[in-house]
Amino acid sequence: MAILEIKDLSFTYPKQGISALSGVSFEIEKGDFALLCGATGSGKSTLMRLLKREIRPLGELKGEVRFEGKSIDELSERDSAFRVGFVTQKPEQQTVTDKVWHELAFGLENLGLRSDEIRRRVAEMACFFGIEGWFDKKVSELSGGQKQLLNLASVMVMQPDVLLLDEPTAQLDPIAASEFIATVVKLNRELSLTVLMIEHRLEEALPVCDKLIFLKDGALYAFGEMRSCVKSIMRDSEFLNYLPAAVRIFAAVEHGSACPVTVNEGRKYIEAGFDDSIKSLPERETPAHGSTALEFKDVWFRYERNSGDVLRGLSFTLWEGEILCVLGGNGSGKSTMLACAAGLHKPYSGRINVFGKRIKDYKNQMLYKNCLALMPQDVQTVFLRNSVREELEDCDISALPFDLAPYYDMHPYDLSGGQQQLLALAKVLSCKPRLLMLDEPTKGLDANTKAEFAAIIRKLKAAGVTILCVTHDVEFASQLADRAAMFFLGEITSCDETRRFFAANSFYTTSVSRMTRGRYENAVTVEDAVALLKLNGVRK
Amino acid sequence: MKALDSFNPLAVFVYFMASAGIAMFSMDPVILLLSMLGAVTLFVIRREGRQTGTHLFSLFLFLTLTVINPLFQHNGRTVLFVLNDNPITLEALLYGADAAAMVVSVLYWFRSFSSIITSDKLLYLFGLLSPKPALMISMALRFVPLFRMQAKRTDMAQRALGKYKEDNAIDFIRMKLSVFSIMVSWALENGIITADSMAARGYGTGRRTCFSPYKFRPQDALLLGLSLMLAGAVGAAMALGGLEFAFYPTVSKISPDFLRLAAYIAYALLSFLPATIEIGDALKWQYLRSRI
Amino acid sequence: MKPIRNEKLRRTVRYLVPFVLAPGFVALGITVFHEKRYAFISLCIAVSAVALFATGFDKKRTGSRRLVIVSVLTALSIVGRFIPIFKPVTALTVLTGMYLGAESGFLAGSLTAVLSNFYFGQGPWTPFQMLSWGLLGFLAGILAEPLKRSRVLLFIYGIIAGALYSFIMDVWTVVWYNGDFSIKLYLAALVSAIPYTVSYVVSNVVFLWVFAKPFGEKLTRMHIKYGI
Numbered sequence A: 001m002a003i004l005e006i007k008d009l010s011f012t013y014p015k016q017g018i019s020a021l022s023g024v025s026f027e028i029e030k031g032d033f034a035l036l037c038g039a040t041g042s043g044k045s046t047l048m049r050l051l052k053r054e055i056r057p058l059g060e061l062k063g064e065v066r067f068e069g070k071s072i073d074e075l076s077e078r079d080s081a082f083r084v085g086f087v088t089q090k091p092e093q094q095t096v097t098d099k100v101w102h103e104l105a106f107g108l109e110n111l112g113l114r115s116d117e118i119r120r121r122v123a124e125m126a127c128f129f130g131i132e133g134w135f136d137k138k139v140s141e142l143s144g145g146q147k148q149l150l151n152l153a154s155v156m157v158m159q160p161d162v163l164l165l166d167e168p169t170a171q172l173d174p175i176a177a178s179e180f181i182a183t184v185v186k187l188n189r190e191l192s193l194t195v196l197m198i199e200h201r202l203e204e205a206l207p208v209c210d211k212l213i214f215l216k217d218g219a220l221y222a223f224g225e226m227r228s229c230v231k232s233i234m235r236d237s238e239f240l241n242y243l244p245a246a247v248r249i250f251a252a253v254e255h256g257s258a259c260p261v262t263v264n265e266g267r268k269y270i271e272a273g274f275d276d277s278i279k280s281l282p283e284r285e286t287p288a289h290g291s292t293a294l295e296f297k298d299v300w301f302r303y304e305r306n307s308g309d310v311l312r313g314l315s316f317t318l319w320e321g322e323i324l325c326v327l328g329g330n331g332s333g334k335s336t337m338l339a340c341a342a343g344l345h346k347p348y349s350g351r352i353n354v355f356g357k358r359i360k361d362y363k364n365q366m367l368y369k370n371c372l373a374l375m376p377q378d379v380q381t382v383f384l385r386n387s388v389r390e391e392l393e394d395c396d397i398s399a400l401p402f403d404l405a406p407y408y409d410m411h412p413y414d415l416s417g418g419q420q421q422l423l424a425l426a427k428v429l430s431c432k433p434r435l436l437m438l439d440e441p442t443k444g445l446d447a448n449t450k451a452e453f454a455a456i457i458r459k460l461k462a463a464g465v466t467i468l469c470v471t472h473d474v475e476f477a478s479q480l481a482d483r484a485a486m487f488f489l490g491e492i493t494s495c496d497e498t499r500r501f502f503a504a505n506s507f508y509t510t511s512v513s514r515m516t517r518g519r520y521e522n523a524v525t526v527e528d529a530v531a532l533l534k535l536n537g538v539r540k
Numbered sequence B: 001m002k003a004l005d006s007f008n009p010l011a012v013f014v015y016f017m018a019s020a021g022i023a024m025f026s027m028d029p030v031i032l033l034l035s036m037l038g039a040v041t042l043f044v045i046r047r048e049g050r051q052t053g054t055h056l057f058s059l060f061l062f063l064t065l066t067v068i069n070p071l072f073q074h075n076g077r078t079v080l081f082v083l084n085d086n087p088i089t090l091e092a093l094l095y096g097a098d099a100a101a102m103v104v105s106v107l108y109w110f111r112s113f114s115s116i117i118t119s120d121k122l123l124y125l126f127g128l129l130s131p132k133p134a135l136m137i138s139m140a141l142r143f144v145p146l147f148r149m150q151a152k153r154t155d156m157a158q159r160a161l162g163k164y165k166e167d168n169a170i171d172f173i174r175m176k177l178s179v180f181s182i183m184v185s186w187a188l189e190n191g192i193i194t195a196d197s198m199a200a201r202g203y204g205t206g207r208r209t210c211f212s213p214y215k216f217r218p219q220d221a222l223l224l225g226l227s228l229m230l231a232g233a234v235g236a237a238m239a240l241g242g243l244e245f246a247f248y249p250t251v252s253k254i255s256p257d258f259l260r261l262a263a264y265i266a267y268a269l270l271s272f273l274p275a276t277i278e279i280g281d282a283l284k285w286q287y288l289r290s291r292i
Numbered sequence C: 001m002k003p004i005r006n007e008k009l010r011r012t013v014r015y016l017v018p019f020v021l022a023p024g025f026v027a028l029g030i031t032v033f034h035e036k037r038y039a040f041i042s043l044c045i046a047v048s049a050v051a052l053f054a055t056g057f058d059k060k061r062t063g064s065r066r067l068v069i070v071s072v073l074t075a076l077s078i079v080g081r082f083i084p085i086f087k088p089v090t091a092l093t094v095l096t097g098m099y100l101g102a103e104s105g106f107l108a109g110s111l112t113a114v115l116s117n118f119y120f121g122q123g124p125w126t127p128f129q130m131l132s133w134g135l136l137g138f139l140a141g142i143l144a145e146p147l148k149r150s151r152v153l154l155f156i157y158g159i160i161a162g163a164l165y166s167f168i169m170d171v172w173t174v175v176w177y178n179g180d181f182s183i184k185l186y187l188a189a190l191v192s193a194i195p196y197t198v199s200y201v202v203s204n205v206v207f208l209w210v211f212a213k214p215f216g217e218k219l220t221r222m223h224i225k226y227g228i
Helices: A044-050 A079-083 A102-112 A116-130 A144-158 A176-190 A202-208 A225-233 A245-253 A262-272 A333-342 A416-429 A446-460 A474-480 A496-503 A511-516 A524-535 B009-025 B028-044 B051-072 B090-116 B120-129 B131-162 B169-200 B218-239 B260-288 C003-032 C036-060 C062-079 C090-099 C101-121 C127-144 C144-149 C151-178 C183-192 C195-225
Strands: A002-012 A021-029 A033-037 A060-067 A084-085 A164-168 A196-197 A211-218 A220-223 A292-299 A311-319 A323-327 A349-354 A372-375 A435-440 A465-472 A484-487 A492-496 B079-083 B086-089
Touching: A002 A196, A021 A060, A021 A102, A021 A196, A021 A211, A021 A492, A033 A044, A033 C195, A044 A196, A060 C036, A079 A084, A079 A496, A084 B169, A102 A116, A102 A144, A102 B120, A116 A144, A144 A176, A164 A176, A176 A196, A176 A202, A176 A245, A196 B218, A211 A225, A211 A484, A220 A225, A220 A474, A245 A511, A245 A524, A245 C195, A262 A511, A292 A446, A292 A465, A311 A333, A311 A465, A311 A492, A323 A446, A323 A474, A333 A349, A333 A372, A333 A435, A372 A416, A416 A446, A446 A465, A446 A474, A465 A474, A474 A496, A484 A496, A492 A496, A492 B090, A511 A524, B009 B028, B009 B090, B009 B120, B009 B260, B028 B051, B028 B090, B028 B260, B051 B086, B051 B090, B051 C151, B051 C183, B079 B090, B079 B131, B086 B090, B090 C151, B120 B131, B120 C090, B131 B169, B131 C062, B131 C101, B131 C151, B169 C062, B218 B260, B218 C144, C062 C090, C062 C195, C090 C101, C090 C127, C090 C144, C090 C195, C101 C127, C127 C144, C127 C151, C144 C151, C151 C183, C151 C195, C183 C195
Parallel strands: A021 A220, A033 A196, A033 A211, A084 A164, A164 A196, A323 A465, A323 A484, A372 A435, A435 A465
Antiparallel strands: A002 A021, A002 A060, A211 A220, A292 A311, A292 A349, A484 A492, B079 B086
16 A cells, blocks of 8 residues: 555645646655655655645645545644654754754654653664764764764654655765665665655665656656656656766667666676777867966964864965866865865965965955955855845846846745855855855755856856865766866875876766776766767677 | 762752752851862862862952951951041951852852753753753754854855955954854754754654653662751751851850751761762772772 | 633733742842841742743743744854853843743743853852843843834833843842842942943943844744744
8 A cells, every 4th residue: 555645736835826836646655765856946845845744834735645545634743743754954953952862862752752761762773873872972063974864863763654855965975975875775675664755866866766756847747666767757858967877878879778777787788788999088188277376385284283184285286267176075174275275274384375475465355355265165154135136236247157137036045055056156256256266066956956057167267267166076076177186184185187087086986987997998977988988889 | 080970960959059058048157168168179079170270269259258348347346457437347357258158169069060960961950840941952052052163154154255344343343243143044044944853753742751861869869868858957957046147246156056066067968978979989989990 | 710811810920920029029038037048038039930931931832933943042142142242142132032022032031041151150140140131031022012113212221131130130249248238239349340231231232233123134034934
């Protein structure tokens, strides 16, 4: 029997003409792992929030949601709250209490359980999730990934039958995201927990799911078993970007019938189907270096006198007019490097030059006037006003390479993640920087929004702006950068032209590079791989 | 020595209210002396941070408070000298010392109190009273480090956007205010996510319990029982007038009657109870370790 | 008894305790009891008044959103207390009372006092700070309508609140130390506290002046969008 039945569901937000959802129907079986996908604004989050009464948004609702054959409106308060669990994307804001043990106990306190029963369940859950080690810690001392695992654990402790996850890995770095998804898979496989997850990171989540649900403009676009659903949507260019690299290669070369999904399947597909007489694509020309935009010379930095070094003799040069992407794990000091370059932290040794002049020689905030600007990781730190129009007051709107006009009357916090990113970029560009620094600009963006953002950055480059971008999104870096660098333990360990850089890495590289390693020499992006496969032709 | 940290917060709370409370409303110098000795001993053997600094500050406070009283209070028979036509009396000076001993010993009690009753224990105590403010305390404690971090981030973001126009004080204040304003928006908007997360986990669906990781063990019963008994004994002696003490016009003599002696013994036991627990625990550990 | 009268009675009790009973007890303690007992009695009253409010708040069914918003404002004023010299605590408490109701104002004020004292030092003054800040928030909640309408009134309230806070805390300081209310000592305490009083008054006015409008807008938006 279906555990969740969505029947002809429509929804309209108050004071809005267009409905956010119209006539969506599908069913999820007990024990299913279902992925819910779609572009920003396609109604994914709205749909998910309608499945749980407590978090249902205000508005006009038609149709019905049934849980175990019963309308969710008929469920008791307790069943509704405790049998359907919900985890959303912001790890920080979902935790309610200040201590890990209290957070785990929170839901059970609401259930009205006695202390000894709570203690038993909490202990069990802490063991299952392997969080005994930080059981007594304060929530504020945990990393983002740990916080999100804690959020999951503190929902699981109530023993729900269905788990709703709204982009749970959006704010996590790739390692933490993998760990989170692996935990969800374990819950699904070992406890037959039904999972419905909204996710942009399909590269990892898609191969493990049973069912796919695609929404487009508030309507159900595709629904079905994973492999058949992938086949039916890969012809649609709007969705193609969301799919894993192997699927995109398959869609572009139009060969064979079985569509590969994982990296491993992609490699087998390529090895079985294509020649390898031509090993590599022609090398890209490295453009001649102009003058330096930013230069680090043996820079050492630590936050406190008695703490460890965060930057350890960092040296590198950023040339004017190029895009350099710096990759590296969490806590490797990438963001600290940007803060030092922006004059926010002062290194205790070494020298930083911006456009040939030492940072300390920029007096009276001149560093930020027509010189450099840093777009922060958390863009909500730049919004001060009540509408986009007011936010843009001191910006030269005509000079922006994108249009924010449709959102002028909206509140900045009502914009989607991608739109907030653009609004922040507009504010950053208002000080007319010649050097633009970006800190994790793709966090929480979907594939299409990322591609749009990359296009905007390239337009800025064409207009003469030098760009330094710090990210752990290898796919984005491989699309955007002229040069890429690896940051490890406070210094740059390798730096090269983008394609050479990724081709030389074995693990920290794009999935296409991992798929073609050993067979071809420098295929890094899907486009590279497709070009090479077409050059080589189908194996006879 | 941190044995008291593992006691049930309720027992510890009652103990401190009893020991500091009696000190606060007794004027008897012997009681205050005992209170001072007990509080300082506890503070010293628990090795709370900044020992010397605290003692120096306490000494300074004690001397200041002692001197203030005779400057304002001119009762008393024994005139020491005359200042600006006002007699400075021995009785007023002694009264000042008495009050200063009370203030300083209560401060010492509270130093140890706040190191033992940490914020999550306070939360538990509030939870006994009413769960909702207890939850609010937990949330506020969760938000404080989050907001401090976010305020730092916001300030850096604004600086790197060139929002600090000049290097001067007015611009600095203007920017700090707008950073705070950004923080308020951010905190309120993101608070909604917290609220949804609470609702999603069934907050408000029924009678909420308050989970406590603190058990009530025999040692807690003992501490609670002894605190109440000894404080009750001192209280009874006070109510019967056994601890009457006057400074004006002349300082009373302490007569060793039964009631007074009983109250002194009871308070001495009360005052040194936590120090005894700490030392006893340390000895126990030493013994247990010696057998390994 | 009809529900309306019942409600009225409950409200009367709630208003009586902080404004009549608690000060009354203190006055009684000062005039009737001898020696130092009223230091303890007033402490008891402060604690019981705070407890009464806390339990009163608990009876009402408060939505999770409202609860979070009050906690957020409490945390903001705790963070604000770290700002040197100028403290936005009273201003934030007043605004909480104005926009979220008297009880919320009381809770925000009193919880700020007890929690921030984990950083600034706990002592027997904690219950009095809880009571003073709580009452300033509570009173702002009762006077919400006129305060929202007129900025001048709001500033006057800020000035009075700053002075009142200082006056209340000094009464406690004197009673605690002297064991008796001495007008001479009280005046001395007031005089020595002038720099603090001035900084309270100035920060109240400055922060109310800067925050009143944006705060109103932000909380109004919360009200429209999320129904708080």
